[in-house]
Amino acid sequence: MRAVRGQAAMAVLAVCGMLALSACQNGDDQAAAPDAKPSAAAPAAPTAPPSAPACGADHRMPVSPDTIAVHRYTPEGGMTSLIVQHGTYGCPGRFEPSGAWTYIPISEKAKITATAPILPSEATGKPISTSELTSWLDTHPDKGLPFRYHLNAEGVIDTLDEIYVK
Template identity: 35%
Template sequence: MNADRLRPAALALAAVALAAVLTGCQEGGSAAGPAAPSAPVAGTTAAPGSGGSGGSGGSGGGSGATAAPTVAPVVQKPAAPKTSVPKTSSPKTSVPEPAASSHGVGCVDSPPGPDDVDPDEFALYRIEELDGSTGKVNLVVQHGVWGCASKDSDGVPFVGTGEESRWALDQAAYVTATNPIVSSSGSQRIGVQELIDWVAAHPDSGLVFRYETGDDGAIHRLEQVFAP
């Protein structure tokens, strides 16, 4: 009995709803209601008419152009100030003067010490002959240094220091001589026997020679130093 009473009311409600749907289709061209206005995108400016309702052709908004995004200005960082680095000058080092030569430059005017002695030169005083089977003779020499020439002298003296020593000279050694051993101021090669004969005739002359030793420790090269 209650169902029969409610049926007419339900039919009436359905008719009203259908009428409402038909009315909406005629006004908007679709069953959907007007579109909700879209929120503007951050950083952009909304175009005119974008929030309006009820246009023709089924769109809820107007046909305005989409706004271009606003570009934020680029902030340039200030350039760091240039700092000048002070130049440090390297400390000046004193350049050592070249070693003095053996002929008076940088000569000694006082008794020489062990540090002043030239290890490659000596003054020759005598020659001692040995047994021929050794193939050597002994040179009696004294090491020293070149002294300073006096005003009245044309040459530079060789000042010996320390005790005399003996050095073996190979009888096949390369020997050169100048004045007074030979009659020339230039170096000339002579034999060991020629040197022995001259020194025997002029003992304790103190002529200066530069020498070189071989692997056996004996002198294999002997060159007289010319001193006027």
């Protein structure tokens, strides 16, 4: 029962975050369209979430479940692990790392796309290898660049997409 309540709470947070983020990105302080559907991964919330505050208001969104700030890496244990921090999105869509630093293993064959500053003057994602990412992290530790990630069935990052930040 506790797990079900936890999943429901996470679903409500995810829906609130999506609504608030869409309000910030559109410059609109109205909630998302009433016909918006929750994602397939999250069960529907039993009640409608409150409307999102306007951009410029002092607020934080819920923790983004698929975005991390990558600070460093470690090759310990025979596998490369990224040292990351989860966080929230603030207005106008800027990722703000918060909370504890954690380790997430990354596959040597992960599909990684990078933009600036990893690839100077690139606003669109270009493929790079895990070794290219770790080489950049060696020379630029603690930058905390935001990435969207996906874990495979073993809990290892198999997809990592840098989020372009001006």
